[in-house]
Amino acid sequence: LALVAPLADGIEALRKELTDHNMQGFWDMGRELDEFAFKEPRGKFQPYIWKWDDISRLLGRTSDLVGLGGHGETARRTLRLVNPALRQSSNSMTHTLHTSIQLVNPGEVADAHRHTMGAIRFVVEGHDTFTTVENEPFPMEPGDLILTPQWTWHDHENKGSGPMVFVNGVDSPLMQYFGCWFTEPFPDKQQLWTKPVDFTRQHLGLLRPAGRHEPQDVAFRYPYTEARAALALLADGPGDPHDGVLLEYVHPVTGGHTLPTMSCLLQMLRPGERTQAHRHTSSGMFHVVEGRGVTVAGDVRLEWERGDCFAVPNWTPHWHENLSAEGPAILFIVSDRPQLEAFGLYREMSEEEHAAQLAARR
Ligand SMILES: [Fe+2]
Ligand SMILES: [Fe+2]
Numbered sequence: 001l002a003l004v005a006p007l008a009d010g011i012e013a014l015r016k017e018l019t020d021h022n023m024q025g026f027w028d029m030g031r032e033l034d035e036f037a038f039k040e041p042r043g044k045f046q047p048y049i050w051k052w053d054d055i056s057r058l059l060g061r062t063s064d065l066v067g068l069g070g071h072g073e074t075a076r077r078t079l080r081l082v083n084p085a086l087r088q089s090s091n092s093m094t095h096t097l098h099t100s101i102q103l104v105n106p107g108e109v110a111d112a113h114r115h116t117m118g119a120i121r122f123v124v125e126g127h128d129t130f131t132t133v134e135n136e137p138f139p140m141e142p143g144d145l146i147l148t149p150q151w152t153w154h155d156h157e158n159k160g161s162g163p164m165v166f167v168n169g170v171d172s173p174l175m176q177y178f179g180c181w182f183t184e185p186f187p188d189k190q191q192l193w194t195k196p197v198d199f200t201r202q203h204l205g206l207l208r209p210a211g212r213h214e215p216q217d218v219a220f221r222y223p224y225t226e227a228r229a230a231l232a233l234l235a236d237g238p239g240d241p242h243d244g245v246l247l248e249y250v251h252p253v254t255g256g257h258t259l260p261t262m263s264c265l266l267q268m269l270r271p272g273e274r275t276q277a278h279r280h281t282s283s284g285m286f287h288v289v290e291g292r293g294v295t296v297a298g299d300v301r302l303e304w305e306r307g308d309c310f311a312v313p314n315w316t317p318h319w320h321e322n323l324s325a326e327g328p329a330i331l332f333i334v335s336d337r338p339q340l341e342a343f344g345l346y347r348e349m350s351e352e353e354h355a356a357q358l359a360a361r362r
Helices: 004-020 052-065 172-178 199-203 224-234 337-342 351-361
Strands: 048-050 078-080 098-104 109-115 119-125 129-133 136-139 145-148 154-158 164-170 183-185 220-222 245-248 263-269 278-280 284-290 292-297 300-305 309-312 318-322 329-335 348-350
Touching (some): 052 078, 154 164, 199 220, 278 318
Antiparallel strands (some): 098 164, 109 183, 119 145, 129 136, 284 309, 284 329
16 A cells, blocks of 8 residues: 555646646546557447428428528528537538538529538429539539539529529538638629530540640539439449449549549439448438438438438448339439548448458457
């Protein structure tokens, strides 16, 4: 006892002096001595689904109560999807992705601005509706994907007679983490159309202006008619046991991921198809474009139908099933995989491989 007491006093005195000087001993950081024993990450948020019935009903009420414009109104009439596990932190759908549903009524314009956040728009409803990026109009028809890469001017306009509704995917949690949140309003309400529709597409085809150095961040539109036809062409093939038939919307210049921070994908589950479970360090947002089915993520069962949005966390085993025996189910996905790959952190394995790995370490 005579030996222990001075030692304890000594540690306590050291701890206090370290605190006074804004330092901390590694042994005191709430970790055990097995710090570097075999460990795996847990999902950073919870699997969760937002039903389209709720989204559309609440978007309708928002339309009645919230104007679009200046002077006490809002610059963007959007409903943010907030993961219950992230309500006190990033207030976003996943730990790396902010997702919201946006409504622009006939005759309305969501004012032009730009920001360091990169964004994608996936159209749910709209005809004669446009997102203008860097003075080029991009038509927005249901199922189309439109990119508004970081620091590009963009505004949204509804020239049609019905509502314009789209899903926003924005990398804002990452910008928040880096402390790189820059935004800037455009001098006018909206940009002039100085380029024709399909200007960028024509310049990035197999025939390009000679000697032109292509920018890395280009706005682009991927029409649903083309994406759907590409899926149909692959539907007779074997597909992937974990992903069914999966297409990526590749970057039009590099052929790599859609944007530096986000990968957009379109997944088809053929009638009755059920995938095998796997897991990966990336996480994702899913939006149901066609059909109905179920996704099981960890121990959570998410039953989905057209319009629903759901989130699948990182390193969480998951599988999907198309509950229709007649028609395909189609899911639009935004994944943070490029962020993981940028740091060499992307890992993916089947549940069989994972079980074998755990057994080998016991
Ligand atoms: Fe924006
Ligand atoms: Fe997956």
